[in-house]
Amino acid sequence: MLATVLSAVVTVQNPQVGIADTSPDGINPGSLLIQEVVKLPLEFVRQLSIKVQHERPGWRCDKVIDIYSGCALSLPNLTYPVLHLSTHTPPLCVEIKPKWGFLPSSKHVSKDIKSKVCRFCMYQLYKVATGKWKKRSLYCPLDLFSGNKQRMHFAIRQLIEEPQNNLKIFKGGQCIYSRKDSDDSLDLNSLLHHLRPYFLQGNNRFNCHMTNKAVLNDFIQVLMNALLSSEGREGGPVNDRHAERQSYCDASLFNKERSRQGSQGLPGDSVLSRILQTQMLDMRDIEELYPLYHRVEQHLQDFPKQRARLHIEGPYNKEFLEMLQKCPAEDDGSVEYAATKIHQYLITKTAKDCSIMVALVPSSDKEEEDEGYSWRRGSRPPPFTSLVSILDLDPKPFDSILYQLRLDQTIVSFYLQTRSALPEDSVSSHPTICAAPEKEECTLLFHPV
């Protein structure tokens, strides 16, 4: 449901960013009901909850399955898009949690560091210090969202090196690469073993030895193409606040000198651009937002029955959208303004926590022959059909604002305290940059959740 709201809000506020999309065969996936709420017997849910408990990562176990609602969301298996399979080769699927792709502008923040170092990079120090993860991730979301292929390549490479909960890779629907918790071991060689047959194409298939590095580079290249794909539409680089904002995070270990050729920006219709646009729907920082939250809270103490009118717990329906649309541009001191700004912030928060599922379906031999793909002549990487979806669009609770403010303060002050102790040489090696990508077919699927 929030996805529907999300799309409507984005469409309303940024008309250049539509979320509904059309696949190459002309079907509008937005109109296909592939996710639905289903009713389940309570006893079944209770037993399921017990059964899956030991499968869940330790850091998720503080959250429990609601066994009393009797409802569940039925989703397609995005790791195994059966309808699109044209070969017996199992599809690959990559799940990425990209997190916050921009820095708040300095006028909104009290600590200058927040406009220089991104939230993800700051949070890493805190997570490692508190034992959530043993090793720091060198992934920086600003590199992934940059649209610069070298920076994106670097970012994806870092996700593979230390996936934490930001990357999972599936083959034929089975997870083959992830880190469940900090004690879970990773096996990059095993991943490469799985990936190798997909990339031994063309000349390599018969006689060439392909190094692990080449396999990994090709895989990253294919993934990057899917993330940047805009279905060949007139997307163009995002022309909004991108230009004005600082696009580098000071904590990123990507060597800035290597991308001085300039950044192309994200294609306006790509999945990353859509997520970023939604994240930037409200640029307000949590510090700036908190007084508005306080205003609503005080109002509700006096008029508790107005919770429903202000949609504090939803529902995210037509009336909710109308409330957002009616909001005055400037703060008129009203509770409506405050509530709307918090709702907008919570929508951006959802976009900061969502996951992207990229299913990579190998093309059939017949298609390859029909299309006369150039990889047969030795170029790389081989053709895949990619299907990109967005998941984890759970609405954030209205009352989470205070928690978010405290967390933000903790992360920032911890970062400021410990940053001087950071090792300078934490990057083991720089990745090799791949050749220019080929255009790939891509279907963007945005479904109501």
Ligand SMILES: [Zn+2]
């Ligand atoms: Zn960063």
